[in-house]
Amino acid sequence: xxxxxxxxxxxxxxxxxxxxxxxxxxxxxxxxxxxxxxxxxxxxxxxxxxxxxxxxxxxxxxxxxxxxxxxxxxxxxxxxxxxxxxxxxxxxxxxxxxxxxxxxxxxxxxxxxxxxxxxxxxxxxxxxxxxxxxxxxxxxxxxxxxxxxxxxxxxxxxxxxxxxxxxxxxxxxxxxxxxxxxxxxxxxxxxxxxxxxxxxxxxxxxxxxxxxxxxxxxxxxxxxxxxxxxxxxxxxxxxxxxxxxxxxxxxxxxxxxxxxxxxxxxxxxxxxxxxxxxxxxxxxxxxxxxxxxxxxxxxxxxxxxxxxxxxxxxxxxxxxxxxxxxxxxxxxxxxxxxxxxxxxxxxxxxxxxxxxxxxxxxxxxxxxxxxxxxxxxxxxxxxxxxxxxxxxxxxxxxxxxxxxxxxxxxxxxxxxxxxxxxxxxxxxxxxxxxxxxxxxxxxxxxxxxxxxxxxxxxxxxxxxxxxxxxxxxxxxxxxxxxxxxxxxxxxxxxxxxxxxxxxxxxxxxxxxxxxxxxxxxxxxxxxxxxxxxxxxxxxxxxxxxxxxxxxxxxxxxxxxxxxxxxxxxxxxxxxxxxxxxxxxxxxxxxxxxxxxxxxxxxxxxxxxxxxxxxxxxxxxxxxxxxxxxxxxxxx
Numbered sequence: 092x093x094x095x096x097x098x099x100x101x102x103x104x105x106x107x108x109x110x111x112x113x114x115x116x117x118x119x120x121x122x123x124x125x126x127x128x129x130x131x132x133x134x135x136x137x138x139x140x141x142x143x144x145x146x147x148x149x150x151x152x153x154x155x156x157x158x159x160x161x162x163x164x165x166x167x168x169x170x171x172x173x174x175x176x177x178x179x180x181x182x183x184x185x186x187x188x189x190x191x192x193x194x195x196x197x198x199x200x201x202x203x204x205x206x207x208x209x210x211x212x213x214x215x216x217x218x219x220x221x222x223x224x225x226x227x228x229x230x231x232x233x234x235x236x237x238x239x240x241x242x243x244x245x246x247x248x249x250x251x252x253x254x255x256x257x258x259x260x261x262x263x264x265x266x267x268x269x270x271x272x273x274x275x276x277x278x279x280x281x282x283x284x285x286x287x288x289x290x291x292x293x294x295x296x297x298x299x300x301x302x303x304x305x306x307x308x309x310x311x312x313x314x315x316x317x318x319x320x321x322x323x324x325x326x327x328x329x330x331x332x333x334x335x336x337x338x339x340x341x342x343x344x345x346x347x348x349x350x351x352x353x354x355x356x357x358x359x360x361x362x363x364x365x366x367x368x369x370x371x372x373x374x375x376x377x378x379x380x381x382x383x384x385x386x387x388x389x390x391x392x393x394x395x396x397x398x399x400x401x402x403x404x405x406x407x408x409x410x411x412x413x414x415x416x417x418x419x420x421x422x423x424x425x426x427x428x429x430x431x432x433x434x435x436x437x438x439x440x441x442x443x444x445x446x447x448x449x450x451x452x453x454x455x456x457x458x459x460x461x462x463x464x465x466x467x468x469x470x471x472x473x474x475x476x477x478x479x480x481x482x483x484x485x486x487x488x489x490x491x492x493x494x495x496x497x498x499x500x501x502x503x504x505x506x507x508x509x510x511x512x513x514x515x516x517x518x519x520x521x522x523x524x525x526x527x528x529x530x531x532x533x534x535x536x537x538x539x540x541x542x543x544x545x546x547x548x549x550x551x552x553x554x555x556x557x558x559x560x561x562x563x564x565x566x567x568x569x570x571x572x573x574x575x576x577x578x579x580x581x582x583x584x585x586x587x588x589x590x591x592x593x594x595x596x597x598x599x600x601x602x603x604x605x606x607x608x609x610x611x612x613x614x615x616x617x618x619x620x621x622x623x624x625x626x627x628x629x630x631x632x633x634x635x636x637x638x639x640x641x642x643x644x645x646x647x648x649x650x651x652x653x654x655x656x657x658x659x660x661x662x663x664x665x666x667x668x669x670x671x672x673x674x675x676x677x678x679x680x681x682x683x684x685x686x687x688x689x690x691x692x693x694x695x696x697x698x699x700x701x702x703x704x705x706x707x708x709x710x711x712x713x714x715x716x717x718x719x720x721x722x723x724x725x726x
Contacts, residue, residue: 157712164709172701183223183240183276185269186211189288190228190253191260192600193664197403198311206309207287208250214285215243215250225272229265229286230256231601239276257406257639258601259661262289262306270302305685314343315669316367317407319662320374321391323414324440333414335377337391340662341367342669349401350394353377355387364396387414388643388654406600407665411642411656413596419443420583425452426467431570432482436465438576442583463586465579468563478556478586480579484526487559491548494527500540500562509537511549511558511581515574522546525562556586600638600659606646607633613649620644620657 188211194204215224223240226249227233236249266284273282283303286293293306320338341347346369352362353375360379367373379389392409393401401408420439424432424446436442445461447454449469460477468483471490481487484496502517517538527544530536538547550557569575598604606615606627615634617625620642627634636644644655 154716157716161709161712161716164705164712168702168705168709172705173699183225183273183282184218185225185227185273185282185284186214186246187227187229187233187265187269187284187286188250188253189230189260189262189286190234190256191230191289192255192257192406192659193260193404193668194288195255195404195406196313196668197400202255203288203309204253204255207307208253210307210309211250211285211287212247215246218243225269225276226250227265227269228253228256229262229288230260231258231264232261233265233268233272235272239272256601257659259664260289262286262293266293266304267298270298270300273302274300312343312670313403313668314341314345314347315404315407315665316341316343316347316349316393316402317662317665318391318393318410319372319407319665321410321412323387323389323412333377333379333387333389335379335389335391337375337377337410338372339365339367339375339393340372340665341369342666344369344669347402348396350396351375351391352394353379353389353391355389388412388656389414404665404668406641406659407661409641410658411597413643413654413656420463420587421445421461422463422465422583423447423455423461424465424467425449425469426465427469429467429564431564431575432465432467432579435570435576435579436583439580439583463583476555479558480582481557481559483563484561487526487528487548487561490550490557491531491559492529493561494529494544496524496526497540497542497544498524500525500542500544500546502538502546503541505538505547506535509535509549510585511547511578512537513577513581515578515581517574520572520574521568522562523566525566528559528561558582596654597656597658597660598638598644599661600641600657602638603628603630603635604638604644604655605630605632605635607648615646615648617647618645 188204188207190204194202194207196203198206200206211226218224220243223238224243224246225235225238226241226246227235236252237246241249266286269284270282273284281301281303283305284298285305285307287307287309289306289308293304295306296304298304317340318337319340320336322336324334335353337351337353339349339351346366348364348366350362351365351373353360354362361377363375365373365375389412390409391412394408395401420441420443422436422442422444424436424444425448426432426446427449433444433446436444452469452472455464455472455475463478463480464471464475465480466482466486468485470485470488471479471481473489479490481490484493487493500522502520502522505512505515505517507513507515525544525546527546528548530545530548531550533550533552535549535551536545536547537549539545544561546561548559550559564570606617615627617627617636619625619636620640625636625644627636629635636646638644638655638657641657641659644657646653646655
């Protein structure tokens with residue numbers, strides 16, 4: 092840029108060449124002008140005259156200066172110059188409002204989402220109309236509601252339509268997406284993202300592409316209560332009644348009173364007023380008498396006393412459960428008189444147990460297959476395919492490769508999230524010897540020792556489910572622990588799709604669930620909470636539904652139907668809601684002041700044409716030179 096100007100129809104190099112040429116021409120004319128007695132060859136006499144060795148005519152030099160200045164102005168005027176303006180550097184602003192599941196928390200000023208939307212509206216009112224704006228809701232992804240680049244009216248209307256989504260927020264993922272959008276939609280060097288809400292403590296930061304992040308917490312703690320445990324089983328495999336276990340937790344520091352109820356859609360089985368100590372929990376067990384031949388829909392919930400809500404976050408105050416229709420699980424035990432297995436399997440009232448000696452295994456090639464086969468250190472023929480618990484090296488070796496025998500392995504890690512190890516502790520398990528199992532691609536290791544030797548491996552290829560255990564039952568003290576019958580019950584429930592416990596029918600909010608039952612008997616229809624139809628979408632795993640709200644979902648395909656129970660089960664979020672705000676500025680005023688100052692007060696200057704000004708100035712100088720020459724001022 093030449094002297095802070097830009098030119099119309101001519102480049103800066105051409106403008107500079109034109110100016111330089113005109114000035115050089117004037118200088119040559121000055122040197123050749125006037126009377127001379129002799130012809131001067133070379134430049135030495137000229138420089139001698141100018142440096143003062145001869146008499147210098149300063150009036151002529153002044154005339155030369157004004158002539159060159161007038162010529163320069165005329166040349167610049169001919170190029171159509173414009174003085175560049177200054178930008179206000181307000182750039183593009185993206186306003187992201189958290190609409191994740193915790194935005195439904197009730198505060199004294201309304202829901203969190205309402206408080207956050209009002210704050211965003213306050214920011215929009217403050218900044219000028221010409222600032223480009225993008226408004227988006229932020230949960231597990233960025234949902235652009237207005238822009239780019241929206242008017243303030245459009246942006247404020249979008250804020251009014253924000254709704255809570257039943258998914259956990261991923262703030263940094265949303266912020267980074269917004270930064271990339273700003274970079275793609277504007278050439279500004281200083282885009283900014285205002286993120287309002289969330290549970291994570293985001294710092295003010297300079298992100299990629301010069302994007303600036305301004306987070307606003309605006310959070311208030313909630314004396315949060317939650318149902319954190321709810322398990323149900325039939326008292327027999329196909330008989331009457333249920334056994335229920337309920338656990339309620341108080342995440343706040345002070346003791347809270349509430350009402351705990353257990354009910355089905357038609358019947359309240361129990362309701363009592365309970366007091367939960369601060370940071371503590373209570374547990375209750377119920378035995379319910381109800382016909383067990385039908386699918387049981389059960390719920391446990393917390394209600395406030397005297398008509399008040401239990402707390403400000405209702406999603407974790409209720410837990411739903413489905414106990415499928417009772418039926419016997421046919422289990423075949425292959426053992427040479429090991430009573431530990433037969434007694435451990437008999438704990439599950441749904442199990443119909445048949446025992447077989449190892450020499451009789453050839454009978455499995457014909458007849459109806461059992462639901463589950465449990466082998467006590469006995470090899471299974473390779474031609475058999477089905478659900479199997481392979482207990483011991485001889486059994487595991489019939490389906491897996493084994494390593495060399497190790498002595499006294501200590502269980503170091505086990506997968507407590509896997510359904511086979513639910514409510515199972517292996518930390519004190521004593522093992523005399525074992526042969527480590529080599530896992531293949533697709534296998535899952537659910538227990539290993541401190542040397543990463545695989546002690547328990549699961550294989551599920553869609554056709555058969557196998558649990559292989561690297562040690563004999565009699566080479567450990569597992570049969571003396573409560574974990575043994577629990578693990579057996581977990582395995583039989585896991586192998587049978589129509590489980591006798593609620594765990595296989597519980598799904599989380601904000602997730603896609605495959606609803607095809609595999610029968611291929613027609614289209615799938617789904618009714619959600621309140622009996623409303625739920626859209627079924629085609630995904631890679633098959634027809635699926637998105638779980639948006641807690642409650643019961645009934646899936647029907649042809650003559651077959653089953654029910655899912657949807658719950659909010661994230662204990663970490665329930666706990667965070669009860670913690671005090673760590674950020675010192677919980678109102679967001681500090682950030683609001685920064686945004687207001689940055690976008691509301693700084694003004695830029697537009698480009699200014701200089702052609703007329705330069706022409707007037709040049710004409711003024713020409714007039715002054717004409718008068719000077721006429722009066723002899725420059726002679």
